[in-house]
Amino acid sequence: MESLSVQNITKEFDGNLALDNVSFQVNPGEFLSILGPSGCGKTTMLRILIGLLEPTSGSILMDNKDITHAPPDKRGMGIVFQNYALFENMTVLRNVEYALKLKKETKATARETALKMIELVGLSEHVSKKPSQLSGGQMQRVAIARTLALSPDIILFDEPMSALDVATRLALRRELKKIQAAMGTTMIYITHDQEEAFAMSDRIMVMNAATIHQLDTPEEILRNPADDYVQEFVIGNLAEKTASLLKYNIV
Amino acid sequence: MIVTVKRRNCNFTKIILALFFLVSVVLPLICMFANLFTADLDKIFGNKSFFEATLHSLQVSAVSTVISISLAFLLAWCMTRTKVKLKGFFSAVIILPMLIPSISHGMGLVILFGQNGQLTKLLGLNWSIYGFWGIVAGSVMYSLPVAYLMISDILQYEDSTPYEAASVLGIPRKNRFLSITLPYMRKPMISVLFATFTLIVTDYGVPVMVGGKYNTLPMMMYNEVIGRLDFSKGSVIGMVLLVPAVVAFVFDFVSKDTRSSGFVNKPFALKKSVGREIFAYSFLAVVSISILYPIITFAGLTFNKNYPSDLTFTMDNILSTLNKGAGGYLLNSIMIALAVSLVGTALAFACAYLTARVRGLSSKVLHLISILSLAVPGIVLGLSYVLFFKGSFIYGTLIILILVNIVHFFASPYLMIYNSLGKLNMNLEDVGLTLGIRRGRLIRDVIIPQSVQTLVEMFTYFFVNSMITISAVSFVATTLTKPLSLMITQFQQQMLLEASAFVSLLILVVNIIMKTVSYIVRYCISRKGMKRYAHEKTI
Numbered sequence: 001m002e003s004l005s006v007q008n009i010t011k012e013f014d015g016n017l018a019l020d021n022v023s024f025q026v027n028p029g030e031f032l033s034i035l036g037p038s039g040c041g042k043t044t045m046l047r048i049l050i051g052l053l054e055p056t057s058g059s060i061l062m063d064n065k066d067i068t069h070a071p072p073d074k075r076g077m078g079i080v081f082q083n084y085a086l087f088e089n090m091t092v093l094r095n096v097e098y099a100l101k102l103k104k105e106t107k108a109t110a111r112e113t114a115l116k117m118i119e120l121v122g123l124s125e126h127v128s129k130k131p132s133q134l135s136g137g138q139m140q141r142v143a144i145a146r147t148l149a150l151s152p153d154i155i156l157f158d159e160p161m162s163a164l165d166v167a168t169r170l171a172l173r174r175e176l177k178k179i180q181a182a183m184g185t186t187m188i189y190i191t192h193d194q195e196e197a198f199a200m201s202d203r204i205m206v207m208n209a210a211t212i213h214q215l216d217t218p219e220e221i222l223r224n225p226a227d228d229y230v231q232e233f234v235i236g237n238l239a240e241k242t243a244s245l246l247k248y249n250i251v
Numbered sequence: 252m253i254v255t256v257k258r259r260n261c262n263f264t265k266i267i268l269a270l271f272f273l274v275s276v277v278l279p280l281i282c283m284f285a286n287l288f289t290a291d292l293d294k295i296f297g298n299k300s301f302f303e304a305t306l307h308s309l310q311v312s313a314v315s316t317v318i319s320i321s322l323a324f325l326l327a328w329c330m331t332r333t334k335v336k337l338k339g340f341f342s343a344v345i346i347l348p349m350l351i352p353s354i355s356h357g358m359g360l361v362i363l364f365g366q367n368g369q370l371t372k373l374l375g376l377n378w379s380i381y382g383f384w385g386i387v388a389g390s391v392m393y394s395l396p397v398a399y400l401m402i403s404d405i406l407q408y409e410d411s412t413p414y415e416a417a418s419v420l421g422i423p424r425k426n427r428f429l430s431i432t433l434p435y436m437r438k439p440m441i442s443v444l445f446a447t448f449t450l451i452v453t454d455y456g457v458p459v460m461v462g463g464k465y466n467t468l469p470m471m472m473y474n475e476v477i478g479r480l481d482f483s484k485g486s487v488i489g490m491v492l493l494v495p496a497v498v499a500f501v502f503d504f505v506s507k508d509t510r511s512s513g514f515v516n517k518p519f520a521l522k523k524s525v526g527r528e529i530f531a532y533s534f535l536a537v538v539s540i541s542i543l544y545p546i547i548t549f550a551g552l553t554f555n556k557n558y559p560s561d562l563t564f565t566m567d568n569i570l571s572t573l574n575k576g577a578g579g580y581l582l583n584s585i586m587i588a589l590a591v592s593l594v595g596t597a598l599a600f601a602c603a604y605l606t607a608r609v610r611g612l613s614s615k616v617l618h619l620i621s622i623l624s625l626a627v628p629g630i631v632l633g634l635s636y637v638l639f640f641k642g643s644f645i646y647g648t649l650i651i652l653i654l655v656n657i658v659h660f661f662a663s664p665y666l667m668i669y670n671s672l673g674k675l676n677m678n679l680e681d682v683g684l685t686l687g688i689r690r691g692r693l694i695r696d697v698i699i700p701q702s703v704q705t706l707v708e709m710f711t712y713f714f715v716n717s718m719i720t721i722s723a724v725s726f727v728a729t730t731l732t733k734p735l736s737l738m739i740t741q742f743q744q745q746m747l748l749e750a751s752a753f754v755s756l757l758i759l760v761v762n763i764i765m766k767t768v769s770y771i772v773r774y775c776i777s778r779k780g781m782k783r784y785a786h787e788k789t790i
Contacts, residue, residue, distance in 0.1 A: 052681050073687030085678035089700035098696070099686035150686060 003028050004049075004154060004186070009058035011044055018044040019055070020210040026154070026188060031180060033189045033197040035234065036207035042190045045207075046156050049188070050077050062153075078147035079156045082163055084139045086131040086146075092118060093127040096146045106150075117145040120179060137168035141175075148179070154186040161196070173200055194238045206230050261605055261690075265613050268602055272620045275658045279635035280627070283486045286638060290483035300466065305491065308468040311383060312452040315390035319447055320440075322391065323398035326538060329531035331406040334521045344539045346396045347546070350762035352719040352736045353393040355755035357460025358743060359545030360389050362552070362752070369548070369559055381463030389457035392542070398447045405439045411519045438506050445499030453492050453628035456721050459740060468492055469630055476634055476726065486638070489631040500626035546759065552752035568749040575747075577738060577754060584735040585761065587652050588717035595657040595713040596706055599665040604694065607672040608680060618669070625662040629722025632659050637726045647729050655723045660716045664709035671705040672698070704773050711769040715762045 004026040011019040019041045026032055034042045047053040049060065051072035059068040067075050087095050097114035100106040106113065118124055121141040131139050140160055147155055161169045177200065180187055191197050197204050198218045205215040206229075214226035225231040295301055326345060330338055348356065363370045364380035371380075380388070409432075417427045455469035462470055468488055476485035551558035556565045599621075606618040624632075636655050645651045675698065683693040699706070721736045728737060735754055742751035 050685055052684065072681075072684040077685065079681070079685050081678045081682070083676055083678060085676045085682045087679070087697045088676075089697060099688055102688060102692065146686070 003063060005061040005064075006045075006049070007059050007061065009045070009048060009055045009060070011041075011048060011053065012056045017210045019048070021058070022210075022212055023058075024205060024212060024215055026186060027202075028153075029180075029184050029186055030202040031177070031187045031189065031200055033191055033201040033204045034207060035191055035194065035197040035204050037192055037233070040207045041210045042207050043158060046079070046158055046188070046190055050079050050156055051075055076153040077156060078150060078152035078154075079158065080140070080143050080147055080160045082159045084131070084136075084143045086139055086142055088131050091128050091130055092123060092134070092142050095131070095142055096149050099146070100149055113149050114145075117149045118142075120148065120182070121145045121175065135168070136164050137172055140164065140172065144176075144179070148183065148185070151183075152185065154188060157187065157189040159190050159192070161191075169196075176200070194234055195241055198238060206234055208233070261609050262613070264601065265605055265617055268598075268605070268617060269613075269620070271598070272623075275654055276620070276623060276627070276632075279632070279639035282639040283489060283631070283635040286483050286486035287490065290487050292487065295484055295487050301471070301488075304466045304468050304471045307383075307465055308452055311386045311390065311458075311465075311467060312448055315387045315394065315451045316444060316448045318387065319391045319394045319398050319451070320402070320443060322538070323395055323402050323443075325534060326395075326399050327403035327406050329535055331403055332519065332521065333527045333531040334523055335528055335531045335535065341535050341539060344542055345399050347542055347759075348392055349396045350715060350719065350766070351546075351755050351759050352721050352739060353389070353454050353456030354460055354721055354736070354739045354743075355456075355549075355758075356392040356545070357385075357389045357457040358739060358751055358755065359392075359548065360385055360461050361743075362548055362748060363545060379463070381461055382465040385461030385463070386458050386465065386467070389461055390451045390454065393454065393457060394447050394450050397450060398443055401443045401446065402440075405436060405443075407518075409435060409519070411517050414519075415517075442499070442503050442506075445495070445502055449496045449499050449628065452495055453630060453722070455630060460743065472630060472634070473725070476637070482634070482638060485634050489634050492628050493626070493631055496626045496628050500623075503625075504622075546756075549752040549756045549759075552749045553756055568753055572742075572747075572750040572753045575742075575750065577735065577750070577757070580733055580735040580738050581757060581761075583649065583732060584718055584758070587649060587656065587734055588714045590649075590653045591656040591660070591717040592710045592713040594653065595661065595664065596709045598657065599661060599709060600668055600699075600702075600706065603665055603669040603672050604698070607669050608675075608677075608698075621665045621669075622662045624658055624660075627659075629659050629720060630726070633723035633726030636723065640727075646727075647732065649732050651727050652724055652732055652734065655727055656717045656720060657713070659720070659723050660713055664712050667709055667712070668702060668705050671702055675701055703776055707769055707772050707776075711765055714765050718758055718762055718765075 006022065006024050006026075009019055009022045010017070022041075022045065034045060036042050044053065048055050051067075051070060055068065059066055061067065062075065087098065090098060093111075093114055096117055097110040100110035100113055115124075115127070118127055121144055123138060123141055123145065126134065126138065131142065134142065143160075144155075161172060164172065173196070176187070179185070189197075189200065201218060203215060203217055204221055206213045206221070206226075208229055214221055214230050216224075216226075221230065222235060225235055329335060330342060335341070360380050362368060364376070364385075365371065366379070368380070370376065379385075413431050414427060417431060422430075453469055455467075455473050458465070458467045458470045459473070468491060472485050472488040472492070475481045475488065548558070551562075553568050554564055554566075555561065556563040556567075602617060602621045606614045606621065632655060636651060640646045640651055645654065679693065679697060680690065682688075683690065683697075718734075719736055720734075721740075724734055725737055728734065735758060738754050739751045742748075742754065
């Protein structure tokens with residue numbers, strides 16, 4: 001298992017700071033959420049982690065090896081986007097096995113691996129369908145299977161459930177945790193939903209305005225919020241959400 | 252070993268494309284501008300005939316544009332806002348004139364209404380078609396389908412919800428028209444107005460046939476350059492003709508519709524109205540007959556001994572036209588059209604891929620250059636090619652004809668694929684990068700398969716327009732490389748009416764075949780998708 005270390009990453013866009021000297025560690029096999037409002041720099045962080053963006057300064061180490069400038073497919077990472085980004089002209093099976101078939105090492109076992117991943121995300125009966133015939137939740141499962149197939153050490157999720165309805169979200173949440181337990185993959189999960197972050201994460205990184213406000217376990221954040229921002233934005237909103245349920249004695 | 256992130260801006264490809272446009276658009280135009288310095292501007296602008304031609308061009312184009320757009324609007328209204336049947340048939344007939352050269356419309360008028368015209372004799376008319384009204388009639392026929400397509404597009408995508416809201420609020424019909432329809436139509440209608448005007452003002456095919464002594468700018472330019480080889484005077488006229496096109500281009504560019512395309516509009520629910528339908532049927536019938544009648548006459552002239560008095564079937568006209576070399580010129584046309592379609596489609600795809608899916612300032616610049624050809628009328632482009640490429644190895648070959656057509660017709664197919672590529676998921680390339688799929692593979696296996704329909708449409712557009720064009724090519728074609736469309740004037744000048752009717756018909760038939768094949772291919776592609784879908788649904 002490899003550990004990821006982010007050191008003093010700064011990213012500027014036309015003079016605006018999107019990330020301001022950000023450092024943190026990701027432990028092997030953990031589920032880390034990056035929580036923050038739109039424009040806080042969380043997506044920029046994700047894109048830098050996987051190599052779709054270059055940082056202005058700072059470095060990223062994977063098991064003490066500098067991967068700051070490595071190409072996206074040589075980092076042992078996969079990414080799942082909010083809008084799925086599936087290959088619309090291909091069936092579910094082709095979507096998952098396509099990248100495998102292009103690589104010498106995985107070519108021979110591509111079909112077998114793909115079918116296994118599709119089974120893991122529960123889409124075995126849909127293998128020959130095209131994305132346009134699937135529901136949003138099913139499409140996101142295909143995207144997850146496609147990423148899993150290349151057996152990355154780390155999977156990044158860019159608000160993968162924002163486009164899904166509440167019931168589908170809850171189901172997919174459980175499944176993601178199940179997959180993580182089965183595969184032991186490290187997961188870094190971007191969200192602006194406090195409740196989602198608290199329900200799923202081993203640790204939560206609270207971001208705002210290009211900086212990290214707190215990085216800790218959910219329990220610790222609740223017990224000792226680092227500052228007013230964490231107190232109001234994170235705990236305040238979370239309390240308001242749960243209060244409405246408590247009112248009716250549901251929780 | 253760690254490989255560093257490769258540059259993903261495709262700068263190399265962009266530079267190659269930029270160089271292509273530099274050589275094929277920018278330098279020829281500069282070359283033409285340079286000619287202005289040697290021209291005696293005072294003498295040309297002070298010349299009475301130049302002033303007259305300008306005035307004529309403006310008058311004829313203004314009147315034609317107004318008539319053309321009014322008719323096109325009525326047609327589009329009939330087709331989108333009434334419940335007439337046979338819409339497929341009517342729309343096919345309305346766009347039929349787009350499949351023959353503008354010169355054929357002029358010829359149709361001569362055959363029917365000329366001094367010895369069939370209808371002139373039949374109805375005992377004693378007016379002359381030559382001159383102002385002849386050009387107006389021909390220009391309207393020529394531009395009507397283009398205006399119709401643009402306007403029906405506007406009407407088709409108009410949202411009906413504001414009208415529903417207005418009727419719930421009890422706003423009277425008259426006010427609805429003034430406060431909803433008009434503001435919605437204003438900007439796009441101005442675009443249609445400019446486009447139609449530009450199309451008409453730069454056309455020389457119709458005036459050459461029915462202009463008579465009524466001289467217009469494109470005709471004057473054509474005569475100066477082809478007849479007297481006066482390139483500097485031609486350049487001056489070319490510059491003047493560039494003005495309306497540039498104005499139209501700038502207007503479109505500035506007033507670009509910023510409304511989100513993802514927004515789904517609610518289409519109009521058509522109500523049955525007998526009055527509306529009677530009007531629509533009558534109007535569509537009159538227009539259809541006016542369009543089909545000249546074409547039937549072409550066929551009559553081609554296949555009958557002496558149309559319309561002796562209707563004995565004969566192949567003589569066809570054979571004698573073929574003997575005059577029409578077969579070879581048809582081959583030229585088809586070769587040019589196929590090459591333009593293939594290369595043009597590939598080039599437009601490459602440009603659109605870079606501008607629609609690769610970020611950066613250079614993408615924006617390339618986009619601007621790609622649509623620039625909208626602002627250059629065919630005859631202006633043709634003249635600039637003569638000036639720039641004269642003496643080069645491509646001059647006098649089919650290559651220059653292919654090149655000039657690609658550039659001339661580039662913008663529309665480019666915009667088709669630009670729009671369709673912009674609609675594909677914007678993260679596909681990122682996914683490709685993270686999965687280790689090379690860009691070329693991704694384009695081949697994912698992007699192109701999702702764009703096939705558009706690619707077929709683009710191919711067809713290039714093909715049909717290359718078959719009918721007479722503008723740019725008339726300046727750069729030689730007797731050997733001449734496309735078929737240019738034979739119409741030649742036969743007409745030799746008083747070979749049957750031959751020029753046959754040539755028009757031949758071009759029409761080739762284009763109808765192309766359109767039909769294109770339709771079938773697109774139908775099969777979409778059906779394949781649907782079928783699979785239906786199949787899955789039943790499981």
